[in-house]
Amino acid sequence: MVRVIMGFNVSPDIDIQPILLDLRSYALQCPGFMTAENPSAQRNYSIIIYVTSWQSVANWNFYEKSIITQKLLQRIRELSVEEPKVTIYRPLPTMPWR
Secondary structure, three states: OEEEEEEEEEOOOOOOHHHHHHHHHHHOOOOOEEEEEOOEOOOOOOEEEEEEEEOOHHHHHHHHHOHHHHHHHHHHHHHEOOOOEEEEEOOOOOOOOO
């Protein structure tokens, strides 16, 4: 499993929620998609993240490189103050509590 975090910095008066919903709707149709959420910062509403979980990096790559995803991300880029940041994480195994 991998978790992908995309961070966006938009003007406070810009609502990218509809675009994030479109990204999630498309992700639901992609192989290996597991979950998605898009929390915003508690104190700075202009910072928004889109967190997705995928069964593999290959699944994420398929989604990220698709024409539909690229068009939606371009719409967000046009509304963003800076280039969105994308980071891929692999969960590390943890020790059980004793």
